[in-house]
Amino acid sequence: MTVHLEWIGIMVLWTFLYGYLIVASIDFGAGFFSYYSAVTKREHIINKIIDRYLSPVWEVTNVFLVFFFVGLVGFFPETAYYYGTALLLPGGIALLLLAIRGSFYAFANYGARKSRLYLFLYGATGLFIPASLSTVLTISEGGFIRKEGDDVIFLPDRLLTSPYSWVVVFLALVSVLYISASFLTFYAHRAEDRPAMELLRKYALAWSGPTILASFLVFVGLSQHNPQHFAKTMELWWMFALSLGCFLGAVTLIWKRKALGWAFVLVMLQYAFAFYGYGISHLPYLLYPYVTIHSALTNSTMGVALVTAFIAGLFLLVPSLYLLLRLFLFNAKYVRGEKGGPHS
Amino acid sequence: MDGLTISRLLTAETLGFHIIWATIGVGLPIFISIAEAWGIYKKDPHYILMARRWTRGFVITVAVGVVTGTCIGLMLSLLWPRFMQVAGNTISLPLFMETFAFFFEAIFLGIYLYTWDRFRTPIYHWLTSIPIILGSTMSAVFITTVNAWMNTPAGFSVKNRTLTNIRPLEAMLNPATPTKVAHVLSSAYLTGAFLLASIAAYSILKGHQHVYFQKALRLTMVSGFILAIATLIAGDLSGKFLAKHQPEKLAAAEWHFETQRHAPLVVGGILDPETLEVRYGIEIPSALSILAKGSPSAEVIGLNDFPRHLWPPLYVHYLFDLMVGIGFYLIFISAVFLFLWAKKGWNEWHPWVMRGILAGGPLSFLAIEAGWIYAEVGRQPWMIRGMMTVKEGVTTSEHTLPVFWIFTFLYFALGIIAVTVLIRLFRNKTPESELADRNIIL
Numbered sequence: 001m002t003v004h005l006e007w008i009g010i011m012v013l014w015t016f017l018y019g020y021l022i023v024a025s026i027d028f029g030a031g032f033f034s035y036y037s038a039v040t041k042r043e044h045i046i047n048k049i050i051d052r053y054l055s056p057v058w059e060v061t062n063v064f065l066v067f068f069f070v071g072l073v074g075f076f077p078e079t080a081y082y083y084g085t086a087l088l089l090p091g092g093i094a095l096l097l098l099a100i101r102g103s104f105y106a107f108a109n110y111g112a113r114k115s116r117l118y119l120f121l122y123g124a125t126g127l128f129i130p131a132s133l134s135t136v137l138t139i140s141e142g143g144f145i146r147k148e149g150d151d152v153i154f155l156p157d158r159l160l161t162s163p164y165s166w167v168v169v170f171l172a173l174v175s176v177l178y179i180s181a182s183f184l185t186f187y188a189h190r191a192e193d194r195p196a197m198e199l200l201r202k203y204a205l206a207w208s209g210p211t212i213l214a215s216f217l218v219f220v221g222l223s224q225h226n227p228q229h230f231a232k233t234m235e236l237w238w239m240f241a242l243s244l245g246c247f248l249g250a251v252t253l254i255w256k257r258k259a260l261g262w263a264f265v266l267v268m269l270q271y272a273f274a275f276y277g278y279g280i281s282h283l284p285y286l287l288y289p290y291v292t293i294h295s296a297l298t299n300s301t302m303g304v305a306l307v308t309a310f311i312a313g314l315f316l317l318v319p320s321l322y323l324l325l326r327l328f329l330f331n332a333k334y335v336r337g338e339k340g341g342p343h344s
Numbered sequence: 345m346d347g348l349t350i351s352r353l354l355t356a357e358t359l360g361f362h363i364i365w366a367t368i369g370v371g372l373p374i375f376i377s378i379a380e381a382w383g384i385y386k387k388d389p390h391y392i393l394m395a396r397r398w399t400r401g402f403v404i405t406v407a408v409g410v411v412t413g414t415c416i417g418l419m420l421s422l423l424w425p426r427f428m429q430v431a432g433n434t435i436s437l438p439l440f441m442e443t444f445a446f447f448f449e450a451i452f453l454g455i456y457l458y459t460w461d462r463f464r465t466p467i468y469h470w471l472t473s474i475p476i477i478l479g480s481t482m483s484a485v486f487i488t489t490v491n492a493w494m495n496t497p498a499g500f501s502v503k504n505r506t507l508t509n510i511r512p513l514e515a516m517l518n519p520a521t522p523t524k525v526a527h528v529l530s531s532a533y534l535t536g537a538f539l540l541a542s543i544a545a546y547s548i549l550k551g552h553q554h555v556y557f558q559k560a561l562r563l564t565m566v567s568g569f570i571l572a573i574a575t576l577i578a579g580d581l582s583g584k585f586l587a588k589h590q591p592e593k594l595a596a597a598e599w600h601f602e603t604q605r606h607a608p609l610v611v612g613g614i615l616d617p618e619t620l621e622v623r624y625g626i627e628i629p630s631a632l633s634i635l636a637k638g639s640p641s642a643e644v645i646g647l648n649d650f651p652r653h654l655w656p657p658l659y660v661h662y663l664f665d666l667m668v669g670i671g672f673y674l675i676f677i678s679a680v681f682l683f684l685w686a687k688k689g690w691n692e693w694h695p696w697v698m699r700g701i702l703a704g705g706p707l708s709f710l711a712i713e714a715g716w717i718y719a720e721v722g723r724q725p726w727m728i729r730g731m732m733t734v735k736e737g738v739t740t741s742e743h744t745l746p747v748f749w750i751f752t753f754l755y756f757a758l759g760i761i762a763v764t765v766l767i768r769l770f771r772n773k774t775p776e777s778e779l780a781d782r783n784i785i786l
């Protein structure tokens with residue numbers, strides 16, 4: 001075959017991870033804002049939006065993540081062995097946080113939203129989950145996993161004392177808040193909820209600057225931690241420049257309260273360029289220096305079968321997702337809260 | 345405890361907890377859909393209300409299913425990395441397709457839930473229940489093929505300790521798949537029927553006299569009877585499958601040691617671990633031969649044909665008996681109800697009948713648990729039969745114990761909260777009050 005399976009596989013997976021990055025950030029950030037506004041007694045403003053938009057789609061959000069890790073084991077089985085062995089404890093904790101968060105939605109309509117403890121957990125997990133998931137990317141840069149014979153050993157103290165690891169966490173947190181706030185600004189605008197829009201706009205602008213600062217720090221950190229990878233990101237400088245351009249466009253639009261939908265599209269592009277730039281320059285390594293997409297690739301029959309299943313799945317998925325978005329995001333009446341709901 | 349024991353315990357605990365919610369997730373949508381369709385067709389708002397109320401409970405159980413399912417999905421890689429490495433190469437196709445089934449279900453569940461009154465024609469709303477049924481059923485089918493593959497691995501060759509010549513479809517459609525899928529699906533639907541029936545029976549016992557409950561009970565009991573028969577047939581076929589492809593599992597469940605014709609079936613009893621003699625058991629002559637091969641004179645392979653270190657634990661006998669016993673009980677109680685209903689002048693609402701149906705709900709969950717533990721423990725010491733033992737698959741990480749406690753606590757908390765929320769949900773809002781709110785007077 002002339003097309004390389006490993007490239008198709010990693011592109012598919014990376015795209016779903018990007019999808020998760022966007023939809024989950026919206027959700028995580030909303031958790032934080034919702035707790036924050038409850039503390040500052042403004043909860044009614046954001047809660048309506050969580051109710052209207054996030055409750056119907058949280059399961060879909062979760063499936064993006066499941067898709068990623070199931071697909072990763074399918075396309076690159078060797079990663080299961082390395083990451084699986086090394087990450088038992090941190091992975092277990094991330095799962096626990098995800099579980100707490102998932103159950104918030106399960107119980108939200110039946111009292112969880114009124115419970116201070118649950119609201120706190122919902123807000124806190126919104127920050128801790130992206131923090132813990134982002135460390136997996138840090139670990140993939142190498143230096144935190146060592147192989148001794150057949151044993152794979154994780155070095156948590158190295159991770160906790162590495163400055164690079166902390167700037168990545170910082171970037172993850174501010175990105176979550178920024179992505180979420182810029183989406184919610186748009187949504188509140190569609191819902192014609194002026195006070196919510198103003199509040200969220202303020203959040204979006206407040207968190208925009210830190211994302212650029214954090215990205216810069218991540219570059220500095222990477223140049224120290226993994227010079228090889230850093231050199232490759234420099235070859236792709238134009239992608240990061242485009243990302244910066246989109247950022248400037250998005251902030252200008254939000255500042256001027258204009259075309260908020262397009263502003264959010266620009267935010268998505270900002271992260272797309274940066275995320276793919278990072279991802280492409282990371283290749284061929286899945287885990288420095290042990291695992292590459294070539295060494296880890298599943299056999300070609302399975303690879304072809306997975307790609308086939310994926311294409312067939314898209315035919316199912318894309319129209320359904322379109323329907324979902326049409327009903328809950330682009331339906332002005334629903335967004336304004338005039339129609340439908342779980343208890344009607 | 346060593347890492348292996350902890351990993352096994354944690355896996356068993358996670359799957360044992362997930363299966364409760366997963367079974368509800370597979371079993372309920374079909375009844376929700378039937379009730380809504382029937383209500384639209386008959387223009388009977390009682391059935392529509394039924395669909396609405398069942399859906400509300402369903403949402404909570406599905407969410408717990410999603411949460412615990414996500415745990416399993418990641419945990420398999422964390423606890424059994426070597427196993428997942430092999431599985432990734434051979435059986436990842438259905439695992440991957442399962443995520444599409446989840447997507448499909450999750451998307452339409454969101455739509456179904458939030459669009460009760462948004463379509464002008466009620467049929468459109470009902471139509472969105474079909475993808476939910478398909479999605480949850482297909483996810484059960486796909487995951488069951490993975491489990492089937494662990495019992496009868498197929499679709500690859502081993503050359504110099506590496507896997508070659510992979511055939512993904514053959515791996516998916518391995519010998520265990522047909523019977524396992526049939527039995528898992530029929531038993532999940534059966535459990536759904538009995539869960540709903542036992543709720544209705546409970547309300548009737550509590551003195552609720554509204555026809556709403558009677559309609560619900562009739563609907564679920566008719567389906568329950570059919571599904572109980574289907575489960576029996578699929579279970580019988582599973583036994584025949586075992587006799588042919590995994591005889592040691594069947595023999596362990598039956599305490600059947602000597603390969604022989606006219607093999608008897610032992611029910612209950614106590615096994616002497618030294619002499620392997622069974623005491624106090626009820627022996628049904630030739631019944632095992634019939635279960636295994638469909639003929640009283642057929643030869644059934646006994647455990648003595650296998651080296652002792654490859655025997656599964658022999659306590660699975662009780663689990664098997666429990667499952668089969670409950671299977672017959674469910675057939676019996678639903679038949680009694682249908683019989684009394686069919687006879688003019690007999691009272692199918694008798695409190696003892698209601699109590700019998702009430703017990704059917706928890707019992708069917710017990711049967712699910714017993715059946716799975718039997719199926720999984722009966723595969724021991726193999727993880728992938730004939731290929732990888734449990735010991736070879738386990739993680740080398742030293743952190744299994746804290747992870748075990750974290751999740752034990754999580755399931756405990758989730759279980760308690762979910763049940764409390766469900767009880768509160770239905771207690772605070774009775775069907776009668778909802779009917780009154782909606783101005784439905786019949």
Ligand code: HDD
Binds near residue numbers: 535575593671711716
């Ligand atoms: C309501 C639940 C329920 C009920 C009433 C029954 N079963 Fe069952 N059984 C299951 C739920 C179940 C299950 C949970 O679905 C299992 C566990 C693993 C599997 O494949 O299905 C299972 C496994 C299982 C197996 C092992 C299959 C394997 O390991 O491949 C056999 C031989 C039977 N069953 C046979 C029966 C018979 C003869 C029954 C008589 C009525 C019966 N079951 C009732």
Ligand code: HEM
Binds near residue numbers: 363491
């Ligand atoms: C959902 C219903 C299931 C239940 C209740 C269940 C139950 C169990 C139990 C009790 C064990 C422990 C056996 C022992 O160590 O003695 C176990 C082990 C295991 N099961 Fe299942 N199981 C289920 C389905 C599955 C499926 C569908 C898969 C495959 C994807 C699977 C994969 C495993 C693995 C990998 C282990 C650990 C290794 C082993 O002990 O063999 N299980 N399960």
Ligand code: HEM
Binds near residue numbers: 066484
């Ligand atoms: C026969 C046993 C099982 C059945 C019937 C079953 C069924 C289900 C169902 C119905 C759901 C809810 C899906 C949704 O609404 O999104 C679910 C969730 C899930 N199950 Fe299971 N499951 C079983 C065993 C397993 C096993 C062994 C695994 C691991 C390989 C697994 C992995 C998952 C995952 C990852 C989810 C969450 C999906 C999401 O995030 O939406 N299940 N399962």
